[in-house]
Amino acid sequence: MSTDGGRPGDDQKVRLRVGELRRPPPRDWVVRFAFGAGVSALAGVVSVSAGPRAGGLFLAFPAILLASVTLIAKEDGVRQAAQDVGGATFGALGLIGFAVVVTLTVTVWPLWLSLVIATLSWAVLSLALYAAVTRLRR
Amino acid sequence: MGDGSDEILEVALKALAGGLFVLAFAALAEMLTPKRLAGVFCAAPSVALASLIVTAGLTGVGDVLASARGMQIGAAAFILYCLIAVPLLRRWGTWWGALAALAVWGAAVAVGYALAPQGLLALRSGAASPPALVP
Structure with a gap:
């Protein structure tokens, strides 16, 4: 089921396991919240002081990945952390799609619709690339 | 206002919303297997969604x-x-x-x-x- 050096359930089948939420200690959730709040505050400060375009740079700041990588490296080793970074590459490609969709639609469509379509674009792009690369590697 | 309280409010709201959105996407990532797929969610637009919603509400x-x-x-x-x-x-x-x-x-x-x-x-x-x- 799991690959060498991988975490439980690390096979190729996509699954959603609610029980996994109990795995990380509470401290990990606090760290993630703190990183999210910190990056958002940083983007807010830059936006207020240097303009929204400069602040926008930090909407794709890799702090969450940084937090995740350091936590995973501590619990599961550097190899597993590197695997998470590999997965994040697809998410980062999707982030470009998200930003482009918002740029093209936010002045034309209602905000909620623009953000929903942008988020769906991120998910479809990221997961489709993930699936394509996984299939090529088999 | 001009006394900086609007800016402080904007930053505080973005921080709170950003933290919550990151937790939501992190929970989704935690539940997902394989973990390589969960890595995708480390680059989720969580901070962007939170920040853009607050920006739209406060500055347009x-x-x-x-x-x-x-x-x-x-x-x-x-x-x-x-x-x-x-x-x-x-x-x-x-x-x-x-x-x-x-x-x-x-x-x-x-x-x-x-x-x-x-x-x-x-x-x-x-x-x-x-x-x-x-x-």
Whole structure:
């Protein structure tokens, strides 16, 4: 089921396991919240002081990945952390799609619709690339 | 108001919303297997969604558009971060590898902002203009 050096359930089948939420200690959730709040505050400060375009740079700041990588490296080793970074590459490609969709639609469509379509674009792009690369590697 | 309280409120709201959105996406990532797929959610638009919603509510859609243009450059630099982080993590370990990759992200963003201040789409149309330091 799991690959060498991988975490439980690390096979190729996509699954959603609610029980996994109990795995990380509470401290990990606090760290993630703190990183999210910190990056958002940083983007807010830059936006207020240097303009929204400069602040926008930090909407794709890799702090969450940084937090995740350091936590995973501590619990599961550097190899597993590197695997998470590999997965994040697809998410980062999707982030470009998200930003482009918002740029093209936010002045034309209602905000909620623009953000929903942008988020769906991120998910479809990221997961489709993930699936394509996984299939090529088999 | 002009006494800075609006700005403080904006930053505080973005921080709170950003923390909550990150927790939501992190929970989804935690539940997902395989874990390589969960890594995708480390680059989820959680901070972007939170920040853009607060921006729209406080300062309007024009600032959302400007933020999204900046985000295009940040996201392109994020890809570079991911590509360079794996060999750096293996070579220098977790902290030094991740920090070195972060420095590369910072350099890429600075170069990208200087070359394409209007975002990546402007490169295609050749409409790039010098970066504005004020909204």
